[in-house]
Amino acid sequence: MERVRVVAGGLLAGVAVFLVVAAPAAAMKGGKEPTLRAEKYPGTTTFECRTGAIPIHPGQNLNDFGGTKTCPNAVKVSGPGSVADFAPGSTKKGYITRFKPSMVEIKPNGKLVTPSVWDLHLHHVVWIGPGLGPTFAAGEEKTIAKLPKGYGLKVAGDADWTINQMIHNLTASDNRQVYITWKIDWVPEAAGNAAGIEPIRIRWMDVAGWPQVYPVFDAKKNFDLNDDGRYVFPDEVPTDPSLPGYSQRERISNVREWKVPAGGATLVFGAGHLHPGGKNVNLEVSRDGPDPGTVDGDSPGETKRLFRSRTKYYEPAGAVSWDVSMRATSRDWRVKLKEGDTARINVIYNVKKASWYESMGILPLAWSSADDPLARDPWDDAAEVKAMYKDRGTLTHGRLKENIDAKARKNLKLPDPRKLKSRKRGLPDSGIDIRSFVYDRGGYSANRGFPKRLMRPPVVKRGERVEFTNLDALITMPNEEQAWHSITSCKAPCNRGSGIGYPLADGPLNFDSGQLGFGRGTSKEVTTGSNTWKTPKLKRPGKTYTYFCRIHPFMRGSIRVKGKRKGGKKRAEKAAEAAISSGAFDTVG
Numbered sequence: 001m002e003r004v005r006v007v008a009g010g011l012l013a014g015v016a017v018f019l020v021v022a023a024p025a026a027a028m029k030g031g032k033e034p035t036l037r038a039e040k041y042p043g044t045t046t047f048e049c050r051t052g053a054i055p056i057h058p059g060q061n062l063n064d065f066g067g068t069k070t071c072p073n074a075v076k077v078s079g080p081g082s083v084a085d086f087a088p089g090s091t092k093k094g095y096i097t098r099f100k101p102s103m104v105e106i107k108p109n110g111k112l113v114t115p116s117v118w119d120l121h122l123h124h125v126v127w128i129g130p131g132l133g134p135t136f137a138a139g140e141e142k143t144i145a146k147l148p149k150g151y152g153l154k155v156a157g158d159a160d161w162t163i164n165q166m167i168h169n170l171t172a173s174d175n176r177q178v179y180i181t182w183k184i185d186w187v188p189e190a191a192g193n194a195a196g197i198e199p200i201r202i203r204w205m206d207v208a209g210w211p212q213v214y215p216v217f218d219a220k221k222n223f224d225l226n227d228d229g230r231y232v233f234p235d236e237v238p239t240d241p242s243l244p245g246y247s248q249r250e251r252i253s254n255v256r257e258w259k260v261p262a263g264g265a266t267l268v269f270g271a272g273h274l275h276p277g278g279k280n281v282n283l284e285v286s287r288d289g290p291d292p293g294t295v296d297g298d299s300p301g302e303t304k305r306l307f308r309s310r311t312k313y314y315e316p317a318g319a320v321s322w323d324v325s326m327r328a329t330s331r332d333w334r335v336k337l338k339e340g341d342t343a344r345i346n347v348i349y350n351v352k353k354a355s356w357y358e359s360m361g362i363l364p365l366a367w368s369s370a371d372d373p374l375a376r377d378p379w380d381d382a383a384e385v386k387a388m389y390k391d392r393g394t395l396t397h398g399r400l401k402e403n404i405d406a407k408a409r410k411n412l413k414l415p416d417p418r419k420l421k422s423r424k425r426g427l428p429d430s431g432i433d434i435r436s437f438v439y440d441r442g443g444y445s446a447n448r449g450f451p452k453r454l455m456r457p458p459v460v461k462r463g464e465r466v467e468f469t470n471l472d473a474l475i476t477m478p479n480e481e482q483a484w485h486s487i488t489s490c491k492a493p494c495n496r497g498s499g500i501g502y503p504l505a506d507g508p509l510n511f512d513s514g515q516l517g518f519g520r521g522t523s524k525e526v527t528t529g530s531n532t533w534k535t536p537k538l539k540r541p542g543k544t545y546t547y548f549c550r551i552h553p554f555m556r557g558s559i560r561v562k563g564k565r566k567g568g569k570k571r572a573e574k575a576a577e578a579a580i581s582s583g584a585f586d587t588v589g
Contacts (some may be wrong), residue, residue: 033312035395036328038098038146043191045079046098047071047086049182053106056120056169056176059437059472059483061515061551063214063523065164068127070096070157071184081186085157095152095192095199098185099145101125101138103167106177114402115178117322118499121168125180128162129155134204134364136182139273140322140403140500143396147200148331151268151368152192154199170498170552172437172483198370200268205283205345207233207361209253214525216358217251219277219349220244220510229352230279233361257344258365260337266375267335269366271328271396272309272347276500277319277356279348281309281363285335285378286342296342304378305389306335306343309363314399319350321405321501327393335385336375354504357488357512357550408499412448415455416493417558418544422459431467431534432458432557434485434516439468439557446498446554457544457558463537466559470531473517484517484527486550487535487557494546498553507546511536515551535559 049071054064074083085092103122104112117140126137135153136145147153165180187197209215219231223245225238234252237245272281286296286303296302307329315323337343347361378385423441433440442457444450460466472483489507496502505512513533519526538545541563549555 032398033395035325035397036144036146036331038185039149040185041097041187041191041195041197043080043188044097045081045186046077047081047083047184047186048075048077049073049184050179051163051181053177053179054165054167056167056178057480058169058172058174059485059552060167060169060480061123061484061526062479062519063164063166063526065162068161068163070155070159070161071182071186077183079186081188085186085188088158090156090158092157093154093189094157095154095187095189095197096136096184097147097152097187097197098183099136100183101136101142101144102181104179104181106179112179116406117403118170118405118407120176120178121170121322121500122180123166123168125163125165127182128164129153130159130161133202135202137273137364141273141324141326142400143271143273143326143328146396147366148268150196150198150372151200151366152187152197154189154192168551171554172552198368200366200368203258203343203365203367205256205258205343205363205365206253207256207345207347208251209255209362212251212253212525213522215253215362216360217248218355218357218512219351219359220355220357221351221506222510223248224351229350231349231351233347233349233359235346256346257342260339260341260343262339263369264336264338264341265367265369266372267306267333267337267365267367268372269329269333270307270309270363271326272345273326273360273362274311274347274349275356275359276321276324277349277351277354277359278361279311279319279350281345281347281361283307283309283343283345283363283365285337286344287338287379288340296340304382304385306378306385307333307389307393310392312395314403315405315501317409317501318353320353320504321403321408321499323399323403323405323501325395325397325399328396330388330391330394332374333388333391333393334372334374334376335388336372336377338377354506355510355512357486357505357514405499405501407497408502410497412446412450412495412497414444414446414448414450414495415452416495417442417455417457417546418492420452420456422560423456425458427458427460427466430469433469433471435471437472437483437485437552437555439487439555442559443555443557444495446495446556455558457560459560459562460538461562462541463539464561465534465537467532467534468513468516470516473527473531475518475531477518479520479523482517484515484519484551485555486515487511487513487533487547488550490546490548490556492544492546492558494548494556494558498548500553503548503553503556505550509536509538509545511547512550
């Protein structure tokens with residue numbers, strides 16, 4: 001696969017699920033929640049497909065995209081079909097009815113191993129079909145697309161596709177390679193037509209997508225203005241510039257809404273994508289009524305709820321990792337929309353435990369122009385649509401072994417930075433440098449046996465701001481040589497094992513630098529465009545502030561404010577710190 005390093009467009013980046021349309025659920029076994037099963041048709045054949053080898057660099061967090069095919073390097077797994085359907089020059093067409101994405105690492109001995117989420121992280125991969133736009137996609141939850149009975153994605157076997165991926169190396173290791181893989185259930189065109197398969201189309205819905213090239217938003221604890229522990233984006237973004245979270249207004253996407261085209265549409269599937277901290281993606285539709293207004297949803301009764309794509313976190317700590325499955329619409333979920341209806345989505349993040357930076361909220365909708373006897377109109381068949389909404393949906397898959405965050409919170413027997421003696425010397429005017437994946441003063445790695453003397457926090461004056469410089473990313477370096485880092489506050493002691501679920505951005509003073517570095521091309525939006533950043537003012541005497549790198553969570557550090565800690569906080573200090581957390585520093589920089 002020819003690879004060109006570019007960040008995907010707003011419709012592409014960060015996705016983790018696609019049109020896993022509800023098929024009949026598997027039987028309940030051992031008390032486990034049922035999952036979708038794939039439909040089978042005469043002539044169905046399962047093929048394994050993969051990219052060429054993709055090199056993974058230390059600290060890589062790049063967006064790449066390049067050319068691929070419907071099923072490159074095809075290997076038949078089962079069924080009567082032939083890999084010749086995907087050969088160069090083939091004129092064969094067919095329907096894809098199941099799409100199972102994954103990633104494997106190529107070990108030096110040639111063995112293929114699925115890497116753990118805390119090691120190599122499949123941030124996102126999107127397949128852009130010929131003339132179809134974004135179709136199949138996955139993130140670390142690796143949702144399996146299983147289209148419902150009677151539907152499939154029609155495409156040529158030798159079609160040219162575009163593939164976009166963001167593979168994140170959470171370690172400093174080098175000389176590694178992976179394949180992105182996908183299994184498909186393929187029904188030849190003639191057999192599919194005979195079975196009555198209807199072609200589907202996809203409407204990509206993204207709360208923070210186009211016109212952004214990196215479609216993310218922040219979900220910070222202090223953005224929860226009604227203090228219910230949840231942050232609803234974009235609904236809770238204030239219009240008052242003085243309120244916390246106003247900076248997120250520029251992140252609201254114009255593709256979170258969809259005006260239904262001429263002829264109407266039958267929705268046959270939806271399943272959401274969220275990052276850690278995410279709880280659900282909500283889908284609703286508005287239809288203009290007889291009121292004097294002309295805007296869909298501008299009066300009561302003009303909006304109906306259609307579906308809520310809920311998460312199932314297997315992680316015992318809850319919504320803090322990729323150890324999760326998404327629920328898709330149930331097998332008989334069908335909604336008939338009229339021309340001019342407006343569908344829209346919002347997302348909910350749990351901000352009670354922590355802040356979540358560079359979050360996403362996506363819901364691809366599979367739809368058809370064909371009539372379906374199961375389809376119900378939200379207004380004409382209100383009770384039935386309401387019943388479909390109340391259905392919890394069906395998991396797209398069960399727990400994935402590689403997503404178990406085994407190292408997070410592991411006791412490494414490292415000392416508590418708050419109990420260490422301060423460094424004798426303070427910080428130079430240049431502050432703290434980051435080099436070779438270590439914060440050089442007061443920095444430490446979350447590894448057993450890290451030298452205690454190197455962990456001793458440097459001391460700064462009360463009210464001082466500390467500057468950081470990322471020397472692992474210089475403006476003269478190409479993307480492949482840079483390692484992007486963040487400085488993100490975490491709750492002390494912040495000294496346990498690293499993973500997706502630990503540390504969390506839950507420090508008492510809420511700060512985050514963003515990804516320090518110089519992304520090239522459209523990767524520019526992934527980074528801050530600088531390798532320097534200053535903390536907010538550190539005000540509490542005797543306080544030891546701990547922090548980590550969101551991109552490489554084994555990187556930790558601490559800073560101590562000069563002076564003795566009082567028995568309790570002074571009101572002025574508490575108010576000042578709260579003000580910094582709530583507004584003045586709600587953007588990276």
